[in-house]
Amino acid sequence: MLKPALVLSDHTVALGVIRSLGRMGVPIVLFCYREGDMAHHSRYVKEIVQVPHPEKYEHQFIDIIVQQRARFGGSFLIPCSDETLVAVSRHKERLEEHFVVACPDQEIVSRYIDKKNTYPLAESAGVPVPRTFVPTSVEDVESYAVGIEFPYLVKPSQGHLFYKRFKRKMIPVKNREEMIAVYRLAAENNLEVMLQEIIPGGDDAVVNYNAYTWQGQALTEFTSRHIRNAPYLWGSPRVALSEWIPEVIEPGRKALQSVGFSGYACTEFKWDARDGLYKLMEINGRHNLSGLLSVHCGINFAWLHYRHLMEGERPQAAAFKEGIYWADITRDFCYSLMSFRQEKYPLSAYLRPYFKPHVHPIWDIKDPKPFLQRLCFLAKQLIRRRQCRLGEKEEQPLSWWQSFHKRIR
The missing domain is CATH 3.30.470.20 (ATP-grasp fold, B domain)
Incomplete structure (x- = not known):
């Protein structure tokens, strides 16, 4: 009898892992924390454990996992998102007392989850990297912008935090003014960014x-x-x-x-x-x-x-x-x-x-429920947006584009 896999996260990446292991006979226990996710509907999931968001409530997130040790001790614990990866790496020593943790140590994770650490290490090993600068102030941005050719990229050091706020992996800027505005907007949200040349190509x-x-x-x-x-x-x-x-x-x-x-x-x-x-x-x-x-x-x-x-x-x-x-x-x-x-x-x-x-990453005729759940969630989002346009008093976060233009006007 194969030991269970404890899968942390509930979206597309996790669904791929669930199906990859479930088809091999591995029992799946899913830890989910986000609205709109769909992996918990997979036929391969044997049990669902609700947990708080690992970024907002990291210690409670880890505590709930550890509480499962009596039932799932020795199981394969695998984070399937950046936020669960960071949380698990920080508490790996504690988790390893009860589970087999499929995650590097915190020091290793910090070298690649934070790209400002990744590029110098890779370049020193002979790996080609784009021209990149990490500013620490608006003055740094102003000074750097003098000697470059636009367009350019404002790219996050930690992509998952940036994406959570702006729903974009990075933001292209056309000139010095846009670069400064995006940097300020990121700084106001306590997000560290890099300035990186655009590699041409599709x-x-x-x-x-x-x-x-x-x-x-x-x-x-x-x-x-x-x-x-x-x-x-x-x-x-x-x-x-x-x-x-x-x-x-x-x-x-x-x-x-x-x-x-x-x-x-x-x-x-x-x-x-x-x-x-x-x-x-x-x-x-x-x-x-x-x-x-x-x-x-x-x-x-x-x-x-x-x-x-x-x-x-x-x-x-x-x-x-x-x-x-x-x-x-x-x-x-x-x-x-x-x-x-x-x-x-x-x-x-x-x-x-x-x-x-x-x-297809989600549609599978042998495991159709996650796809149906995704369609339902998308339909709800469309209805919600339509209600907002019709005057519903429902507070919605600004898109990065709205925030960006509001900031530079």
């Missing part, structure tokens, strides 16, 4: 190096290419494609070695046509959004992770199928409607993933 210039590494050695590797991002150019993938990309193997290995990482990570690069190099964008030291793509191609990273830590089965190098698409149809449909004038893809390009072999 969404398909971005690639992922997925690997399970241990003590500096890459054991199993998989690569893929972004096809369309959400939002266009500045977001996470909504369509990706499995593809062997040998140019990122060595930089990917070096990047993970530079932060001392062991376990599963998805490392993102972008091709820079100016010098012919792949530049490091970020290291995601946890299971990633498009995790089911590698499973569909023959490499089940979550299962490798489980077997290695629980049973001592060391992962081995493996071939994978190329030319398989990962397509999030709901996000792809919505963002394609919003972005087709910018993207300028022909209709055939939008349709191609759905007429080729592909996997």
Whole structure:
């Protein structure tokens, strides 16, 4: 009888891990904390534990997990979001007394969760990185803006905190005034940001190096290419494609070695046509959004992770199928409607993933409830927004675009 997996988080990443392990016979106990998430509707979830948000109530979050030790002692504990990763790494020593914790130590996590630490370490190991500056004041921004060419990026040091506030991974700026305004807005929200050059190229210039590494050695590797991002150019993938990309193997290995990482990570690069190099964008030291793509191609990273830590089965190098698409149809449909004038893809390009072999991150005919839950949540959001436009007195947070323009007017 396999020990349960205690999955922390309840959205797309977690759903991929749940299905990857559940299909292998691993019982799933899900710890959820966010409205609108849908993984708890999966047929593979045997039990649900409600927990407070790990950022707002970190100690209570950890306490509730520890309270499950009598029933689930020795189980596989896996964080599936940045906020759960940070919380678990901070309390790893306590949690390891009761569970097998699939998370690096706090010191290691801090090297890649905070990108201002990541870039110098990677660059010192010989990994190409974009030109990046970390300001500490408005004066720093003003001074730096004098010697650069716009447009530029204002990019967070800790992406999950920035995304929570602005619903964007980063914000492009066209001139010095916009850069200063976005910096001030971030500072007012106690968010540290970096100023980074824009690597030219479309969404398909971005690639992922997925690997399970241990003590500096890459054991199993998989690569893929972004096809369309959400939002266009500045977001996470909504369509990706499995593809062997040998140019990122060595930089990917070096990047993970530079932060001392062991376990599963998805490392993102972008091709820079100016010098012919792949530049490091970020290291995601946890299971990633498009995790089911590698499973569909023959490499089940979550299962490798489980077997290695629980049973001592060391992962081995493996071939994978190329030319398989990962397509999030709901996000792809919505963002394609919003972005087709910018993207300028022909209709055939939008349709191609759905007429080729592909996997959907949420829809699964054998496990349909998470997809139905997602549709219900999206419908509720649309109704809520319509009510607000009709004059309902319901307080809504400003989008980053609204906040940005309100701030610079």
